[in-house]
Amino acid sequence: MKRPIVLSLMIFAALLMLTVMPADAQRRGETMNLLDAMESGRVRAEFYGNGDQSVRGRISRSPNGPDIVQFQPGTQFQPTTPGRQGMGTLGSVEVDLSRRRLAWVEIPTACTDYDLPAPTPMDRMIPEPPLSVPMARLAGTIGHHWPEREVSQIAVWAVANDPGWEDIEEWVHERTRVSEPEQRERIAADYRDQAARLVWEAGLNPARYRMFQ
Secondary structure: OHHHHHHHHHHHHHHHHHHHHHHHHHHHOOEEEHHHHHHOOOEEEEEEEEOEOEEEEEEEEOOOOOOEEEEOOOOEEEEOOOOOOOEEEOOOEEEEOOOOOEEEEEEEEEEOOOOOOOOOOOOEEEEEOOOOHHHHHHHHHHHHHOOOHHHHHHHHHHHHHOOOHHHHHHHHHHOOOOOOHHHHHHHHHHHHHHHHHHHHHOOOOHHHOHHHO
8 A cells, every 4th residue: 555655655746846847947047137137126236437438336136036137238327427428238248146146247338428528436327228229229239240449439429419420520530549640530431431330230220310421
């Protein structure tokens, strides 16, 4: 009589494992968008400025927090300090928290206010959704190609702020790192052409932006 009882218990235990394991495996491999994870309280995060190319911060997860936190392309960081540039995330960034509760991160970004100074390490940055659907598309496209920094920044300013070429021309010329005027103009024009091509690859019409008119 004992053998049927033991066999039944073994079958019951196996069935219990089948019902529990998929949910547990799903929990261990869970990925959440940063903003959703913060809003639900499953992660805590603080971010600060780091010049005109990135945002730095730390992310800690709660006991039931996700294993992976994802920054959507174009995720915006707004400074709490008035008069500083906002920053937009370039590409899709994932932070693995599966084997640690705290991670220090540096997120690649581009400035989204062409006429303001970049945020400093003293400036707190608040993560928000992308400025727009076009900005999210452009940021995702940049993450697939990773062109030169100047090209990415010109494209981002075009979509975020729509300045004229004359508004940023001095900034571009400074970053050509050459002193000969004709060569500087040639490099700057090439940057602008590449930025227009990047905008087009994101499914946007460069002719809509004053930068490329």
